[in-house]
Amino acid sequence: MPHQVPIAEGLFTWPADQPALLCSRCQHCGIASFPVADSCMACSGQEVSVEELPNQGTLWTWTVQHFMPKTPYNSGETMETFKPYGVGYVELPGGVRVEGRLTESDPQKLQIGMPMEVVFAPYRTDDDGNEVISFFFRPVQ
Numbered sequence: 557m558p559h560q561v562p563i564a565e566g567l568f569t570w571p572a573d574q575p576a577l578l579c580s581r582c583q584h585c586g587i588a589s590f591p592v593a594d595s596c597m598a599c600s601g602q603e604v605s606v607e608e609l610p611n612q613g614t615l616w617t618w619t620v621q622h623f624m625p626k627t628p629y630n631s632g633e634t635m636e637t638f639k640p641y642g643v644g645y646v647e648l649p650g651g652v653r654v655e656g657r658l659t660e661s662d663p664q665k666l667q668i669g670m671p672m673e674v675v676f677a678p679y680r681t682d683d684d685g686n687e688v689i690s691f692f693f694r695p696v697q
């Protein structure tokens with residue numbers, strides 16, 4: 557099994573049996589932000605704590621991306637291998653909206669307000685042969 561590395565440090569708990577996205581929550585006003593920020597975007601408060609986010613939420617808005625993303629967002633696709641993919645914002649309990657790729661790209665199967673869960677999966681392989689792990693949102697079955 558190839559070594560697995562997170563796509564970015566501090567984005568989610570890794571390695572973990574049950575990885576979770578991480579947010580920072582302002583100790584002053586209670587607003588949470590994703591990804592983790594050193595200070596609060598709402599009130600500029602400097603006291604924030606890092607918390608794990610719930611792994612289920614609801615689809616807030618979405619679209620299907622038909623253009624190949626530029627690096628560093630490109631996952632190694634070429635014009636020949638690229639397939640359109642869903643991307644959206646999922647609202648998690650606690651009032652945080654997280655943008656991410658969706659596992660589903662069929663507009664018939666996506667609906668605002670539907671329950672979604674976070675899954676962690678290989679996104680691409682880096683130059684050292686490691687599997688780069690990112691998070692995706694998947695419709696709850």
Ligand SMILES: [Zn+2]
Nearest residue numbers: 582585596599
């Ligand atoms: Zn604040």
